[in-house]
Amino acid sequence: MIRRAWRPLLRRPGGVFGLAVVVLLVLAGVVSLWWTPFDPQATNPGQAWLLPFQGGHLLGTDRIGHDQFSQLLAGARETLVAAVASAAVATVVGLVLALLAVLTPRWVGAGVVQLIDLLVAFPVLLLAMVLAAVYGSSLATVVAAIGIGFGVAVARVARAELTAALGSDYVLAARAGGARTGRIVRRHLLPTLAPTLIVQLSLVMALAVLAEAALTYLGYGSSPSSPSWGGMLHEQQAYIAARPLLVIWPGLAVALTVLGFNLLGDALRDATDPRLVTTR
Amino acid sequence: MSLLEVEDLTVHIGTRKLLEGVSFTVGAGERVGLIGASGSGKSLTALAVLGLLPDGMTVRGSVRLDGTELLGRPDRALSAVRGERIAMVFQDPRTALNPLMRVGRQIAEPLRAHRGLTRKAAAAEAVALAEKVGLPDPEHAVRAFPHQLSGGQRQRVGIAIALACRPALLLADEPTTALDVTVQAEILGLLRALVAEQGTALVFITHDLAVLAQIAERVLVLGGGRLLEDGSLGDVLHAPRQPATRELLDIARASAFRRSREVTP
Numbered sequence: 001m002i003r004r005a006w007r008p009l010l011r012r013p014g015g016v017f018g019l020a021v022v023v024l025l026v027l028a029g030v031v032s033l034w035w036t037p038f039d040p041q042a043t044n045p046g047q048a049w050l051l052p053f054q055g056g057h058l059l060g061t062d063r064i065g066h067d068q069f070s071q072l073l074a075g076a077r078e079t080l081v082a083a084v085a086s087a088a089v090a091t092v093v094g095l096v097l098a099l100l101a102v103l104t105p106r107w108v109g110a111g112v113v114q115l116i117d118l119l120v121a122f123p124v125l126l127l128a129m130v131l132a133a134v135y136g137s138s139l140a141t142v143v144a145a146i147g148i149g150f151g152v153a154v155a156r157v158a159r160a161e162l163t164a165a166l167g168s169d170y171v172l173a174a175r176a177g178g179a180r181t182g183r184i185v186r187r188h189l190l191p192t193l194a195p196t197l198i199v200q201l202s203l204v205m206a207l208a209v210l211a212e213a214a215l216t217y218l219g220y221g222s223s224p225s226s227p228s229w230g231g232m233l234h235e236q237q238a239y240i241a242a243r244p245l246l247v248i249w250p251g252l253a254v255a256l257t258v259l260g261f262n263l264l265g266d267a268l269r270d271a272t273d274p275r276l277v278t279t280r
Numbered sequence: 281m282s283l284l285e286v287e288d289l290t291v292h293i294g295t296r297k298l299l300e301g302v303s304f305t306v307g308a309g310e311r312v313g314l315i316g317a318s319g320s321g322k323s324l325t326a327l328a329v330l331g332l333l334p335d336g337m338t339v340r341g342s343v344r345l346d347g348t349e350l351l352g353r354p355d356r357a358l359s360a361v362r363g364e365r366i367a368m369v370f371q372d373p374r375t376a377l378n379p380l381m382r383v384g385r386q387i388a389e390p391l392r393a394h395r396g397l398t399r400k401a402a403a404a405e406a407v408a409l410a411e412k413v414g415l416p417d418p419e420h421a422v423r424a425f426p427h428q429l430s431g432g433q434r435q436r437v438g439i440a441i442a443l444a445c446r447p448a449l450l451l452a453d454e455p456t457t458a459l460d461v462t463v464q465a466e467i468l469g470l471l472r473a474l475v476a477e478q479g480t481a482l483v484f485i486t487h488d489l490a491v492l493a494q495i496a497e498r499v500l501v502l503g504g505g506r507l508l509e510d511g512s513l514g515d516v517l518h519a520p521r522q523p524a525t526r527e528l529l530d531i532a533r534a535s536a537f538r539r540s541r542e543v544t545p
Contacts, residue, residue, distance in 0.1 A: 169375035177390040178363030
């Protein structure tokens, strides 16, 4: 199904843009492991406050001579890890909760639904701050908070979808054909859920990029020594009046990435649903 | 001993009785029609036999297959019977097929569940079954999604799924109601030929007397959750014992007559 999705995906402008952004993000992250134009962490007071293209610095440097382009490349790694890991945690949390809610006896399921509603009401950023206070600030804390926080939102959507699928004729027909619960989940429920899940996860990735940047900016994320877009914003905010460009680069990177994930998710949903694909 | 023995089947939802004291038997290879007005409990009877009643319904009585009691057995045990010994064809093939799964895989599912066939072996078997139920170009048809097939073709897929494991009993819940008349006749002919070939007993649920006359040897009439009649096709149609049956037949005849008038200019 996914293989067949490429062509329709590339026919949609949003899909092309989203895919391009994600591919660029991955490339930037991977390339930065071996090569950046300058060492992103090297302080070089002699090269401070350079404007774009001065001294070979594509996007200029900040007050201690950090090359901004190199920092952006290296920061992509953290953004990518945050997005993928958060989505993975959110998938597990969302699927487990949603399946528990619909497959267990009614009184257990009702309890799970209550729990989901309760957790959905709890702000993700607050959850992250609480976790950071208890376990210390790190990327893992941020990922756990975002994954759990958005995972319950995924669970709520997934539960509605699973309830509808469980009441459908084709699940009844599958049961009449002798399929047990495990087989129904694998063959019918999860595939039915896939298009919704893909859209939800792209949204989670977008929100994760945003939340990770926000939390790092606030000092709850990874240590300031490792390059990240949120960390760059934090560094440069004091000089926003003197050097607005230094804030614009990481801000633009975050905004474009969020937009890219969102558009890719929408295009993927349209492309993977055979009900919407008319060509054979 | 008959293949299927249903005795004093009673289904409640809360305090309301949906089925009350329904008893009948189906012999091996027999073709039984089950008729009744909407809400008389026809589909419910079929679901109760399979143990697939919706949550919240309670069931009493006895359903025996080859003398083995099915009611009250755990779901795990029942799922070994469903699709393998008793299978079902549903009314609306648009909703009874998974829209996201290629029809070949759906035909192969019962084989994989019950016979443990590998993906490859089941896929080959699915092509053979598709050919058997008369899907045009079976090699190609198994790769289609349900929405790419016509209503009649979809119902052929439904029949292929139900007969995949050569069950002893086939429950058909108004399998032709959602189809137009010419396709109806084809599907009826197909069902009759296949159950005859495999020696499968058939319980055919319908509210259409014309359809009933084409497929059933024996007729059960349900009304208001009770079994009103149980007799040969001729006896029930021409000499109904209960006033309620007569009324049901009159209404069905009248609507059939009206339909025939509407077609003639």
